[in-house]
Amino acid sequence: MTLSDPAPDRLEHAYRKLLRWYPAAYRADREQEMLGTLCEMARPGQVRPTARERASLVHGAARAHLRGAGDGIRGATAAAAVPTAALVTGYLVALYVLLAFDGLGLTDAVHIESPWGHLALAVTTTLWGGVVVSVLRGRARSAKLLAAGAALTAPFLPVAGASWDAHITVAIGGLLLLLTPTTALQLGKRERLTAGLVAASIAPISVVFAILTTATSVPARSRHPFTMDLDLLALPIGMTVALVATTGLLLHRTGRRSLLTALLIVSATAYTLEPIHDLLPRGSFLAAAVLFRLLPDVALAAVAFTATTTALRHLRLRSFTRFTA
Amino acid sequence: MPIPLREPTFFILTALTTEPLHGYGIVRTVAELSGDRVRLQAGTLYGALDRLKEDGWIELDREDVVDGRLRRYYRLTDTGAGVLASETVRLRANADAATAGLRARAARGGSGGFGPAPGLA
Numbered sequence: 001m002t003l004s005d006p007a008p009d010r011l012e013h014a015y016r017k018l019l020r021w022y023p024a025a026y027r028a029d030r031e032q033e034m035l036g037t038l039c040e041m042a043r044p045g046q047v048r049p050t051a052r053e054r055a056s057l058v059h060g061a062a063r064a065h066l067r068g069a070g071d072g073i074r075g076a077t078a079a080a081a082v083p084t085a086a087l088v089t090g091y092l093v094a095l096y097v098l099l100a101f102d103g104l105g106l107t108d109a110v111h112i113e114s115p116w117g118h119l120a121l122a123v124t125t126t127l128w129g130g131v132v133v134s135v136l137r138g139r140a141r142s143a144k145l146l147a148a149g150a151a152l153t154a155p156f157l158p159v160a161g162a163s164w165d166a167h168i169t170v171a172i173g174g175l176l177l178l179l180t181p182t183t184a185l186q187l188g189k190r191e192r193l194t195a196g197l198v199a200a201s202i203a204p205i206s207v208v209f210a211i212l213t214t215a216t217s218v219p220a221r222s223r224h225p226f227t228m229d230l231d232l233l234a235l236p237i238g239m240t241v242a243l244v245a246t247t248g249l250l251l252h253r254t255g256r257r258s259l260l261t262a263l264l265i266v267s268a269t270a271y272t273l274e275p276i277h278d279l280l281p282r283g284s285f286l287a288a289a290v291l292f293r294l295l296p297d298v299a300l301a302a303v304a305f306t307a308t309t310t311a312l313r314h315l316r317l318r319s320f321t322r323f324t325a
Numbered sequence: 326m327p328i329p330l331r332e333p334t335f336f337i338l339t340a341l342t343t344e345p346l347h348g349y350g351i352v353r354t355v356a357e358l359s360g361d362r363v364r365l366q367a368g369t370l371y372g373a374l375d376r377l378k379e380d381g382w383i384e385l386d387r388e389d390v391v392d393g394r395l396r397r398y399y400r401l402t403d404t405g406a407g408v409l410a411s412e413t414v415r416l417r418a419n420a421d422a423a424t425a426g427l428r429a430r431a432a433r434g435g436s437g438g439f440g441p442a443p444g445l446a
Contacts, residue, residue, distance in 0.1 A: 032394070037367055056369050
């Protein structure tokens, strides 16, 4: 083989083309190394990859994609589990706070008539408190058991503001945790610290938002159908705040501050528009409904989508770079 | 990584017992150790290395650049050595059981047994 022999270049080019089947993040880490090994393994004078080499690389690439997707989904559910737990906690706390305000004329959104209602609320809250403690201690099985218990007791919760959202919130939260892979709930020491931080920031924020939205809707019933109450808004508000906070924590190290700022502005705008809409007199024309009702919803969906996909992509990248650490 | 180990995995771990090796070094040593029976392809090799690294059975030893090519050398961790040791115990027990059975068969006068062929003894 002489220096002018074009064979190695052509072969290397062919290998490079085959390696493009691998995920980009994987390639960023492994491409040079694999290319070196492939060229070393090649027979002298070989000009193109053999059928076995092709098959092996395509198969390897498919497996790398599957592993990446698996890691991404596990990571995303793990990332969602903690905010969900925190959100439902915040929701239950808000329910208690609003109950304390009941009868003061501040809001008519929440009140409990029977002692059984109080009992059901206490049982569900206790179970959910157990879920949070279990998640933060990395006890996946007890977290799931308690989440199942909370979801089962949710239908017995008192009806708040003639709406079933309290039940749905707790039930969905419980179900989400049940569906989370056990391994995703077995958090490491550092992950638990991050989870604790996320939970500690989300729960109070969702409580404050829930109370604020209820307070600004006083007296709720007089302005139907454009009424705002805790039940309707606490879930999307908490969820979005949770997603933005999680994304913020994830993006902190990658330095993508501009995206985070944009997310915060959009979500803040969405929530500023909601109460304004609610303060409009009843029977406002359609344009107002579209502007104030639809716009925040679209903004919310956009924020949720961006935050989720960014978190997913980031987690997927990290799962690959972990190999080189 | 499931136990019993698959043959390529077993040989990759065995190849790394003596010294840290890079990709091609592993392929060559595995071929030698297996009497040229196990010939690793790049896709298989790196799939296995990813999983072994994730499980903490091997780790990165060092990086070199030779002829403009990146070489990463991997070494066996203590966990990996422990797994390989228990795997050899398992394989030896299997082989012993088979050997004992074949010996008993030969002693009964069966043909094609473990011992020297009848008539040669």
